[in-house]
Amino acid sequence: DAKTTQPNSMESNEEEPVHLPCNHSTISGTDYIHWYRQLPSQGPEYVIHGLTSNVNNRMASLAIAEDRKSSTLILHRATLRDAAVYYCILRDRQAGTALIFGKGTTLSVSS
Amino acid sequence: NAGVTQTPKFQVLKTGQSMTLQCAQDMNHNSMYWYRQDPGMGLRLIYYSASEGTTDKGEVPNGYNVSRLNKREFSLRLESAAPSQTSVYFCASSEAGQGPRPQHFGDGTRLSIL
Numbered sequence: 001d002a003k004t005t006q007p008n009s010m011e012s013n014e015e016e017p018v019h020l021p022c023n024h025s026t027i028s029g030t031d032y033i034h035w036y037r038q039l040p041s042q043g044p045e046y047v048i049h050g051l052t053s054n055v056n057n058r059m060a061s062l063a064i065a066e067d068r069k070s071s072t073l074i075l076h077r078a079t080l081r082d083a084a085v086y087y088c089i090l091r092d093r094q095a096g097t098a099l100i101f102g103k104g105t106t107l108s109v110s111s
Numbered sequence: 112n113a114g115v116t117q118t119p120k121f122q123v124l125k126t127g128q129s130m131t132l133q134c135a136q137d138m139n140h141n142s143m144y145w146y147r148q149d150p151g152m153g154l155r156l157i158y159y160s161a162s163e164g165t166t167d168k169g170e171v172p173n174g175y176n177v178s179r180l181n182k183r184e185f186s187l188r189l190e191s192a193a194p195s196q197t198s199v200y201f202c203a204s205s206e207a208g209q210g211p212r213p214q215h216f217g218d219g220t221r222l223s224i225l
Contacts, residue, residue, distance in 0.1 A: 032211045043115075043201045043216030044154065087153065091211060098144060098169060099214060101153030 004088045009106045012078045020073040020105055022088030027068050032091050034099070035062065035073045037084040044087065044101075047073065083109045113137050115217035117202050123223045124192045132187040132220050134202030141207035143185035144169075144214065145177060147198040154201060160185055162207060192224045 005023040012018045024033070035047040048055055048062045050071070055062040061074040075082055087104040118133045136143065141162045146154040146169075156169030158177040166177050174196060176188045185204075189196060199221050203214040 034211065034213075036214075041218075043203070043218050044214075045216065046213035049211045049213070093211065098156045098159055099154070101146075101155070103151070103153055 004090060004102055006086070006088050006102065006105045008103070009108065011108045011110065012075075012082075014080060014109055014111045015077050018075040018078045018082070018107065018109075020075075020086050020088075020107065021070065022072070023070045024088070024090055025069045027090060028092065030093050032093055033062065033064060033068075033071050034089045034091055035060070036087045036089065036099070036101075037082075038087070038104070039081075039084045047086075078107075078109045080109050080111060083107055115202055115204055115215050117200075117217035117220050119220060120218070121221045123225065124189075125225055126192060126194060128192050128224075130189050130192060130222075132189075132200055132202075132222075133184070134186065134217060135184045136202075136204040136215070137183065138204060138215065139182070140204035140215070141182070142205045142212075143179065144203040144205075145175075145185070145187045146201045146203065147171065147196075148201060148219075149198050157187065157200075194224050196222065197224045198222060 034049040036044040038044045050062045063072045085104040085106050115136045144159040145157040148154045155171050160166045160179040163182045178186045199219045201219045203216045205212040205214045
């Protein structure tokens with residue numbers, strides 16, 4: 001699986017949008033882009049995934065660059081509960097289903 | 112909504128002791144996984160089971176054994192615990208098949224080995 005690069009940490013204020021970047025310059029054509037988050041003292045939680053087109057769900061939006069070498073997870077209105085470590089993970093659709101986690105981005109949200 | 116249930120939540124062992132970590136899921140998922148997470152690090156795969164009756168090694172399998180008891184349950188055993196195995200252990204499950212099947216995680220077992 002190709003590697004991803006994320007900032008170590010980011011800060012946000014409550015009720016403001018948050019844009020979490022991820023670089024994956026060596027992404028292959030069969031790699032899906034996944035985002036998980038891990039709240040304090042909990043297991044990781046699936047957030048969203050995409051291949052080429054932008055994706056929206058109830059939790060977040062995923063914006064994928066046209067060349068697919070980067071993507072951005074968008075939280076439209078941050079809440080205190082969104083404070084977590086966010087992981088950007090590439091998964092080849094042909095590979096086994098294990099996830100390879102990096103260190104992720106620690107998001108802090110202030111009231 | 113139970114999802115993935117891990118027991119125990121906390122455990123302290125002495126070096127050389129053995130222990131089995133239990134994991135059960137109620138989502139009828141075929142695939143199950145064991146990860147460990149060390150402080151400040153992402154999760155690393157220990158073992159996984161693509162379906163009932165099969166198990167495969169992940170990135171860090173040394174010192175561990177697993178048993179896929181049935182479709183619901185996947186246990187992780189430490190035969191002779193070592194301080195380097197002090198970690199938080201997460202179990203996960205997902206639907207079978209290739210492609211982007213989300214994994215569902217338990218809340219972890221925090222294991223300390225003295």
